[in-house]
Amino acid sequence: MRIILQFIIIYLALAPHIFADFIRPDHHAPIGVMKDHTHNKSEFMIAYRFMLMTMDDMLINTDAIESSELFSSTTYMMSPDKMNMSMHMLGGMYGLTDSWTLALMAPYLSSSMVTDIKVTGGTIEPKSHGLGDLSISGLYSLYNREKIKSIFSFGLNLPTGSIDQKFNNNTLGYPMQLGSGSFAIEPSFVISRFWHNVSIGTQIGIKVYLNENSSNYKQGTESYLNFWTQYLLSKPMTVTLRLEHKIKNSYVGSNPVLNTMMSPMNRSDLQGGHISYAFLGSNILLGGSNFLSGLFSGQRLALEFGLPFYQNLKGPQMKSRYKGIVGWQMAF
Numbered sequence: 001m002r003i004i005l006q007f008i009i010i011y012l013a014l015a016p017h018i019f020a021d022f023i024r025p026d027h028h029a030p031i032g033v034m035k036d037h038t039h040n041k042s043e044f045m046i047a048y049r050f051m052l053m054t055m056d057d058m059l060i061n062t063d064a065i066e067s068s069e070l071f072s073s074t075t076y077m078m079s080p081d082k083m084n085m086s087m088h089m090l091g092g093m094y095g096l097t098d099s100w101t102l103a104l105m106a107p108y109l110s111s112s113m114v115t116d117i118k119v120t121g122g123t124i125e126p127k128s129h130g131l132g133d134l135s136i137s138g139l140y141s142l143y144n145r146e147k148i149k150s151i152f153s154f155g156l157n158l159p160t161g162s163i164d165q166k167f168n169n170n171t172l173g174y175p176m177q178l179g180s181g182s183f184a185i186e187p188s189f190v191i192s193r194f195w196h197n198v199s200i201g202t203q204i205g206i207k208v209y210l211n212e213n214s215s216n217y218k219q220g221t222e223s224y225l226n227f228w229t230q231y232l233l234s235k236p237m238t239v240t241l242r243l244e245h246k247i248k249n250s251y252v253g254s255n256p257v258l259n260t261m262m263s264p265m266n267r268s269d270l271q272g273g274h275i276s277y278a279f280l281g282s283n284i285l286l287g288g289s290n291f292l293s294g295l296f297s298g299q300r301l302a303l304e305f306g307l308p309f310y311q312n313l314k315g316p317q318m319k320s321r322y323k324g325i326v327g328w329q330m331a332f
């Protein structure tokens with residue numbers, strides 16, 4: 001009896017520390033960062049993310065250009081005006097060992113683009129939707145302690161998304177296609193540091209397309225750098241701040257069916273650029289210290305909203321306006 005009592009006393013004394021240190025909302029990066037954490041052996045996680053991105057107006061490098069200027073100063077017959085892109089993404093993770101985690105991601109994309117027509121002075125709104133490129137990754141936990149975690153991951157992009165989306169029997173420009181048509185490799189590295197109620201993390205990654213697709217082009221190499229910090233507002237909830245910089249190179253080759261005189265969207269050499277975003281968000285443990293903890297055990301909810309603060313695009317190319325991401329994750 002005394003042993004049991006002692007055990008209970010010790011347990012109660014340690015419990016707050018166990019719960020404080022074992023799972024924290026900032027053990028996962030802000031929701032827009034992928035491949036940021038690993039799982040223990042035999043642990044599964046399923047994830048759903050919804051992302052919305054809006055683009056409008058055009059840039060040539062950092063200078064804005066209107067449709068009317070584009071029509072008066074060039075021979076283009078069409079000009080992009082506004083684009084909405086939404087993505088549903090299903091993800092799965094599985095801990096093969098305590099060091100190796102397997103991750104799968106499947107995106108479903110919907111895009112629409114309001115396009116100005118020079119001849120009629122009117123607009124059209126082509127749409128595309130369908131499965132994007134699947135990816136499969138191996139994540140290796142290089143270092144996993146209470147205060148520092150570090151992961152190296154290696155991803156493979158599979159060309160499952162369509163690159164032949166059409167509108168009125170005409171092949172749509174590059175930004176409206178759903179996939180890349182190519183295999184790609186994507187190594188990335190993450191390191192995060194945790195303190196009592198603050199953490200910071202950084203990720204660097206690069207995605208290299210390997211082969212020319214069936215339409216005679218290959219997307220440009222993409223590299224990205226993320227830096228974030230999280231502050232624990234309470235045990236189950238953080239506020240997140242993230243800076244992201246992406247560099248995308250121009251495409252190699254071009255799709256011969258796209259008429260480059262028609263629209264800048266058809267120009268494979270006008271697809272790259274630099275873009276920097278600032279995101280504000282939150283990570284929430286639904287199974288945190290509330291009475292519904294049993295029901296939502298192992299579940300997370302996270303969101304981010306971001307605005308671009310620097311864009312330098314090979315243009316004329318549409319510029320980004322904002323990006324919003326909501327995600328739900330469940331580990332078991």
Ligand SMILES: [Cu+2]
Pocket residue numbers: 037038039045093
């Ligand atoms: Cu996970």
